[in-house]
Amino acid sequence: MTAKTVQEQALDLATEFVLAEPRAREFLWWVLCQCNVYGAPHVVNGETGIHIGRRIIGVTIIDQLNQIKPTAYAEMMIEAHRRAEKRKREEHAETVDE
Numbered sequence: 416m417t418a419k420t421v422q423e424q425a426l427d428l429a430t431e432f433v434l435a436e437p438r439a440r441e442f443l444w445w446v447l448c449q450c451n452v453y454g455a456p457h458v459v460n461g462e463t464g465i466h467i468g469r470r471i472i473g474v475t476i477i478d479q480l481n482q483i484k485p486t487a488y489a490e491m492m493i494e495a496h497r498r499a500e501k502r503k504r505e506e507h508a509e510t511v512d513e
Contacts, residue, residue: 426479427482427483430479430480430482431483431484434480434483434484434487437494440487440490440491441494441495441498443476443491444491444492444494444495446473446476447473447476447477447491449469450469450470450472450473450474450476451466451469451470451473452470452473452474452477454470
């Protein structure tokens with residue numbers, strides 16, 4: 416294994432920082448959702464390249480997360496699920512109160 420460059424080391428530190436902050440993980444999860452990593456590229460008005468580019472960005476981010484903390488993606492997915500469940504409960508409580 417070759418030694419990491421200064422730039423790679425800085426990226427690793429930045430990734431660790433993001434993973435340590437709940438709000439940063441929430442934002443990163445949103446970014447990954449916009450990348451549609453697991454979806455098929457849409458063929459609409461020649462925008463296929465845009466969709467493939469988004470997917471590549473998402474895969475690159477996930478790869479970086481896996482290098483730093485292999486469980487990070489799964490943990491972020493669980494956090495997102497919990498946030499969604501909490502929102503559902505809160506929305507349900509608001510409709511019941513009305």
